[in-house]
Amino acid sequence: MYMAFRAMCAAERNGDAACMTAIIEVRNLRKAYGDTVAVDDVSFTVQEGEIFGILGPNGAGKTTTVECVEGLRTADRGEISVLGLDPWRDRAELTQQLGVQLQDSQMPDRLKVAEALDLYSSFYRAPADWRALLEVLGLADKAGTTFKKLSGGQKQRLSIALALVSNPRVAVLDELTTGLDPQARRDTWELIERVRDRGVTIVLVSHFMEEAERLCDRVALIDSGRVVVVDTPAALAERVETEQRIQFRPSVPLDDALLASLPEVTNVLHRGEVVVVTGNSNALNAVVSVLARNQIVAEQLRVEQASLEDAFLALTGKHHRPEAESHGE
Amino acid sequence: MTVINDAPPVAARRSPLARLARVEFTLFFRDRVGPIWGVGLPVLLLVIFGAIPSFKKVQPGYGGLTILDAYVPILITMSLALLALIVMPSALVNYRERGVLRRLKTTPAGPVRVLSAQLIVNATVAVVTLVVLLVVARIAYRVPLPRHFGGWLVAALFAMAALMAMGLFIAAVGPTARAAAAIGAILFYPLMFFSGLWLPIPSMPVVLQHISHASPLGAAWEAFQNADLGHWPPALSLVTMAAWAAAFGAAAARFFRWE
Numbered sequence: 001m002y003m004a005f006r007a008m009c010a011a012e013r014n015g016d017a018a019c020m021t022a023i024i025e026v027r028n029l030r031k032a033y034g035d036t037v038a039v040d041d042v043s044f045t046v047q048e049g050e051i052f053g054i055l056g057p058n059g060a061g062k063t064t065t066v067e068c069v070e071g072l073r074t075a076d077r078g079e080i081s082v083l084g085l086d087p088w089r090d091r092a093e094l095t096q097q098l099g100v101q102l103q104d105s106q107m108p109d110r111l112k113v114a115e116a117l118d119l120y121s122s123f124y125r126a127p128a129d130w131r132a133l134l135e136v137l138g139l140a141d142k143a144g145t146t147f148k149k150l151s152g153g154q155k156q157r158l159s160i161a162l163a164l165v166s167n168p169r170v171a172v173l174d175e176l177t178t179g180l181d182p183q184a185r186r187d188t189w190e191l192i193e194r195v196r197d198r199g200v201t202i203v204l205v206s207h208f209m210e211e212a213e214r215l216c217d218r219v220a221l222i223d224s225g226r227v228v229v230v231d232t233p234a235a236l237a238e239r240v241e242t243e244q245r246i247q248f249r250p251s252v253p254l255d256d257a258l259l260a261s262l263p264e265v266t267n268v269l270h271r272g273e274v275v276v277v278t279g280n281s282n283a284l285n286a287v288v289s290v291l292a293r294n295q296i297v298a299e300q301l302r303v304e305q306a307s308l309e310d311a312f313l314a315l316t317g318k319h320h321r322p323e324a325e326s327h328g329e
Numbered sequence: 330m331t332v333i334n335d336a337p338p339v340a341a342r343r344s345p346l347a348r349l350a351r352v353e354f355t356l357f358f359r360d361r362v363g364p365i366w367g368v369g370l371p372v373l374l375l376v377i378f379g380a381i382p383s384f385k386k387v388q389p390g391y392g393g394l395t396i397l398d399a400y401v402p403i404l405i406t407m408s409l410a411l412l413a414l415i416v417m418p419s420a421l422v423n424y425r426e427r428g429v430l431r432r433l434k435t436t437p438a439g440p441v442r443v444l445s446a447q448l449i450v451n452a453t454v455a456v457v458t459l460v461v462l463l464v465v466a467r468i469a470y471r472v473p474l475p476r477h478f479g480g481w482l483v484a485a486l487f488a489m490a491a492l493m494a495m496g497l498f499i500a501a502v503g504p505t506a507r508a509a510a511a512i513g514a515i516l517f518y519p520l521m522f523f524s525g526l527w528l529p530i531p532s533m534p535v536v537l538q539h540i541s542h543a544s545p546l547g548a549a550w551e552a553f554q555n556a557d558l559g560h561w562p563p564a565l566s567l568v569t570m571a572a573w574a575a576a577f578g579a580a581a582a583r584f585f586r587w588e
Binding site: 070071072092095096098100102104105106107108110111115118119120122123124162166 | 343345348349352355356359360423424427428429431432434435436437438
């Protein structure tokens with residue numbers, strides 16, 4: 001909680017105009033199903049215009065949290081304000097302004113893409129032009145295709161289109177790219193960036209660290225129903241950046257002692273012809289100068305730094321298995 | 330990107346319920362199950378029964394009607410039952426399974442409207458089927474039209490209410506679309522038996538006749554039969570159907586889940 005508190009203050013101190021308006025505020029949210037506490041104590045603030053990620057392992061309470069934000073569930077305790085509205089009491093107004101993509105929600109098999117969008121746009125006061133939306137999402141040639149015949153990526157893009165057809169100010173997207181192939185995933189990420197460029201605030205629920213690193217301005221790490229930390233992906237990665245790993249293939253055989261004697265280096269390993277050196281943040285400099293002095297070329301040099309994934313592991317103390325995650329929290 | 334924000338659709342706005350009903354109609358016909366079973370089968374049976382010579386003779390105990398005359402209201406209840414007990418519940422449970430109802434909950438339209446749309450579609454198709462059955466029976470097989478038309482309409486309305494309530498109950502308790510269809514089928518056969526599909530009620534042993542009169546479709550047959558003969562449906566048959574409608578309607582409201 002201490003870290004979360006500090007991160008929120010940092011965001012507020014930032015003080016640029018875009019960061020001043022809170023569009024979603026969740027305070028001390030709690031939700032239990034019977035004896036199972038899904039969300040214990042979750043607080044965070046989403047600023048207008050940002051992409052805010054909610055990350056966490058299986059069953060951390062991510063989906064339950066956003067379902068409370070969407071007005072699908074009542075909170076047992078705590079306060080939620082979305083666009084100044086109470087999601088449960090002001091459902092009628094909130095649904096007009098909030099775009100939603102649910103985890104595994106499908107359309108009827110025999111409903112065509114154009115029919116789905118035409119239908120959903122009829123629900124809203126000031127809908128977007130769904131034909132233009134189809135263009136943007138690359139679904140224009142699928143307008144007459146039934147839902148059943150769409151590929152996984154096309155179904156996902158349709159659900160994004162349906163979330164945006166109301167011209168929402170805020171969109172909540174749950175497990176946006178789960179089940180998509182890498183190309184479709186990248187296309188979807190680009191799409192989300194373009195949506196944000198239009199001024200839509202986006203809340204992204206994900207278990208993909210790469211996705212969060214690429215898209216999110218800030219992320220909240222949730223574990224066991226509590227917020228572990230809220231910060232930018234880069235700042236989170238820095239927190240755990242204590243070690244660097246340097247890999248290379250030396251042009252001539254190398255005496256380990258040469259590197260192991262460096263104060264910056266903690267460990268030297270051989271993996272076939274590849275040398276793996278572990279050390280502190282100055283290790284790269286030290287290693288490269290020693291190699292240069294001995295006229296050894298480091299081929300295929302790679303430096304691994306702590307990623308959001310490492311931060312995730314360090315902060316939750318859990319082994320994170322992306323592929324094991326499916327749904328239902 | 331401005332293109333998206335700048336161009337609201339020019340199409341005439343209609344109410345979400347009207348849109349939903351239109352979409353549900355389209356899906357009803359695309360799915361083919363409803364048209365084949367709810368409309369096609371009863372009409373086919375009418376054609377088959379109409380081709381049996383003995384069905385066209387006046388039968389003792391039928392109040393001057395032929396067996397075919399007595400079968401028309403049975404086929405009408407059959408069409409209502411297939412639509413209300415099997416077609417509608419499996420469509421609704423399918424929507425719950427796929428998260429369609431949940432998704433609608435996050436829109437201003439809400440999930441209640443899709444349920445209403447389903448009721449509208451199935452009731453409309455039922456009315457059309459009833460008209461087709463009456464007209465085909467009249468023109469092709471000289472089955473007289475109901476002599477008490479108002480009474481006949483009231484009978485149809487009560488029968489529809491009882492069956493739709495049972496269908497909503499099935500949709501409430503059916504865990505999957507397949508299970509809902511199975512529950513519907515399990516209810517369908519005894520209900521149709523007591524409406525006289527296999528053995529017309531006047532030919533049943535007395536005990537079975539009593540059970541028939543207490544069953545929703547037996548009561549429906551009795552009401553239709555009286556209207557055919559020019560009488561107002563007996564109050565007891567209407568009360569029986571109303572009671573079934575109220576009981577199952579209340580249970581459906583109690584147990585229905587959106588997700």
